[in-house]
Amino acid sequence: MRAIQITEFGGPEVLVPAELPDPEPGPDGILVEVSRAGINYADTHQAENSYLAPSSLPMVPGAEIAGRAPDGRRVVAIVGGGGYAERAAAMPGTTFDIPDGVSDEAALALVVQGATAWVLLRRSVRMDPGESVVVHAAAGGVGTLAVQLARAFGAGRVIAVAGGQAKRDLALDLGADAVVDSAAPDMTEALVAANGGRRVDAVLDMVGGRVTDESVRALAPFGRLAFYGMASREDPEPVRLPNLMRFSTTVAGMWLPHAWTLPGDVVGQAMAELFAMVADGRLRPVVGGTYPLSEARRAHEDLRSRGTVGKLTLDPSV
Template sequence: MRAIQITEFGGPEVLTLTELPDPEPGPRELLVEVTRAGINYADTHQAENSYLAPATLPMVPGSEVAGRTADGRRIVALTTGGGYAEKAVVDPNTAYDIPEGVTDEAALALVVQGATAWVLLRKSARMQPGESVVVHAAAGGVGTLAVQLARLFGAGRVIAVASSADKRDLALDLGADAVVDSAAPDMTAALIEANGGRRVDVVLDMVGGRVTDESVRALAPFGRLAFYGMASRELPSPVKLPNLMRFSTTVAGMWLPHVWMLPGDVMGQAMAEMFTLVADGDLRTVTGGVHPLAQAREAHEALRSRGTIGKLLLDPTA
């Protein structure tokens, strides 16, 4: 089968198209003919071995696929790797049947980015109806869904932060009440101004560095910042615990694999709710591009440039 393989760590240049043997599923695994593979920002960290979970070489990257099983089921699934390929092996416990009315592309937008947005709002930030919600990188895969889910969950005001006029227009089209330029020289002041002069209740942040520091300073008493990525590759300042007490604020981290450690089927609940919202036309997924498998390198370059919108996908059939 054709697959993208990494044999040395580095930037997008290490992603190489090659021929590999078909993967062999174990007794409790499913073999999937991949129709689409999802690309995540975390994949760019994995390629350079700067992700939370250390990588080993050689490897086929890719943590999510959509396709068909041998018995004809159409599924979307998370993997422990191997997604950038024509075939992949998945655990049935992380596979979800795609319902009628939901495309493979939409399902892939939900299984990582959508679930991340859902968990950030429901679990990490515990957003309450009427609260103000800031979404950084609002035109990205998580951001486009978080803007909509915050609105659907009853946010009083949704503030979208994005780097270009086109991206900010997209966020407004998706339901944001106000937008902020990500290059604002003082993010604290910009967020407060966008919230009508009031400090904000919830911030979803995957940028890091200065943006995180200044977003924390924009929180209202009992406000929460949920941190789930570091696209800037810049560390924010260490959180000083007395400051959290002084302003009654919370800074939380979130890594999606920990959802499986929670009691109950939280991931299944999130997927079922979002599948219904998409099928009913209440939640819109945004596809930023479908690249042939051989163009994985170009897709990573585009993602790292932060010039993309929505969900990026690979087409192993092309």
């Protein structure tokens, strides 16, 4: 089968097309004919071995696939790796049937990034109706969905942060009440101004560096910031616990794999609600582009340059 293989860690240049044997599913697994493979920002970290879970070589990257199960069902799945290929092994517990009316690309937008946005809002910051919510990287895969979900869940004011006027216009079109330039020299001041002079209640942050530091300082009493990525590849300042007490604020971390350990099938709940919202038009996944499998390197280059919007996918047939 055609696949993308990494044999040394590094930047996008390490993503190399290769011919490999079909993967062998485990005892309960299935072999999926992949129609589209999802691209996540986490994939860029995995390629350079800077992700939360260490990588080993050689590897086929890719944690999400959509395609056909052996019995013909359209499915979307989270996989432990191997997604950038014509075929991939999946497990039933992390595989979902794609409903009629939901495209493969839309399903891929939901299975990691949609579930991430849902968990961030429902569990990490526990957004209450009427609260103000800041969404950093609002034109990205998680951000475009988080803006819409915050609005659907009853946010009083959704503030989208993005670079470039086209991205900010997209966020407004998706339901944001206000937009902030991601290059604002003082993010604290910019967020407070966008919230009408008041500090904000909840922040979803995957940027890191000074953006995280200044967003923490923009929190209102009992405000919460959920940190789920570090696109800048710059560490924020260490959080001082006395300051959390002094300002009655919370800083939380979120990594989606932990959501699978929660009782009550939290990810299954998220996917059911997200599928229903897409099917009836309340949620619009933004598909930013589909690249040939052979051009995975270019996809990573575009993603790391922050020049993309929405969900990116690979087409294994070309």
